[in-house]
Amino acid sequence: MDFNRSTQQPGVTPSAHPAVAGAGRKGQTEGNKWGKIGLVSLVVGAAVILLALAAVAAAGGKDNAEQKFVDKGRLQAVFLSTGQVYFGNIKDLNSKYFVVSNIYYLQTSSTGQAANANTSVSLVKLGCELHSPFDQMVINRSQVTFWENLQDSGQVAKAVKTFKQQNPSGQKCSDSATNASTTNNVQGSSNTTTNSAPATTTPKQ
Numbered sequence: 001m002d003f004n005r006s007t008q009q010p011g012v013t014p015s016a017h018p019a020v021a022g023a024g025r026k027g028q029t030e031g032n033k034w035g036k037i038g039l040v041s042l043v044v045g046a047a048v049i050l051l052a053l054a055a056v057a058a059a060g061g062k063d064n065a066e067q068k069f070v071d072k073g074r075l076q077a078v079f080l081s082t083g084q085v086y087f088g089n090i091k092d093l094n095s096k097y098f099v100v101s102n103i104y105y106l107q108t109s110s111t112g113q114a115a116n117a118n119t120s121v122s123l124v125k126l127g128c129e130l131h132s133p134f135d136q137m138v139i140n141r142s143q144v145t146f147w148e149n150l151q152d153s154g155q156v157a158k159a160v161k162t163f164k165q166q167n168p169s170g171q172k173c174s175d176s177a178t179n180a181s182t183t184n185n186v187q188g189s190s191n192t193t194t195n196s197a198p199a200t201t202t203p204k205q
Contacts, residue, residue: 067093075150075157076100080143087123087156088137090147098139098147104160123159128173 070076076090078100088103103126110117127135150157 069149071149074152075102075160076147077150077156078139078147079145080139081145082143086126086137086139087150087160091136094141096141098141098144099136100139101136103135103137104156123156123163125163125171127171132173 070090070093072089075087078086078088078090078098080086084105086100086103086105088100090098091101092099104123105126107122107124108119109122110119112118126133126137152158152161
């Protein structure tokens with residue numbers, strides 16, 4: 001009797017071992033799972049990058065749009081949250097800072113006793129202060145409440161024009177009357193006060 005003869009029935013293909021077949025299907029399922037996770041992560045990452053680029057572009061567009069409102073031929077007034085206001089020319093502005101040059105600011109002085117004091121407001125040219133700053137300021141954008149262009153017919157613009165006519169070579173801090181001034185009468189005062197450069201004191205040896 002021939003015991004080597006296969007007992008397989010004709011037309012029937014032997015199947016893999018059940019454990020081996022199950023492992024193959026499980027590996028294929030896990031591979032598909034990680035492939036889907038990778039694809040989703042890639043799509044989400046691309047979306048985040050696109051949103052970030054859009055935000056940067058929008059911020060840049062906003063700065064450019066605001067920059068167009070700056071009248072280069074006129075003075076601007078920059079109002080700060082501290083209550084201080086600076087007059088000058090806005091050279092640059094963006095979401096982080098303002099750059100202003102040709103700067104003037106207001107200074108108040110009083111004469112007489114407190115009850116009957118006469119108050120005047122002078123426009124002072126930046127540069128002759130004790131710390132001798134350059135005629136340029138970089139102002140934190142968060143400190144700026146608003147800014148505006150000034151008309152040539154205003155008191156500030158006229159005072160600046162007069163100052164430049166009187167000082168064609170620029171401000172000389174050693175002079176006693178180099179600061180431009182304009183007076184805003186308060187409590188009926190008609191006095192005009194011109195602020196001179198702050199005096200410096202030399203310590204005694």
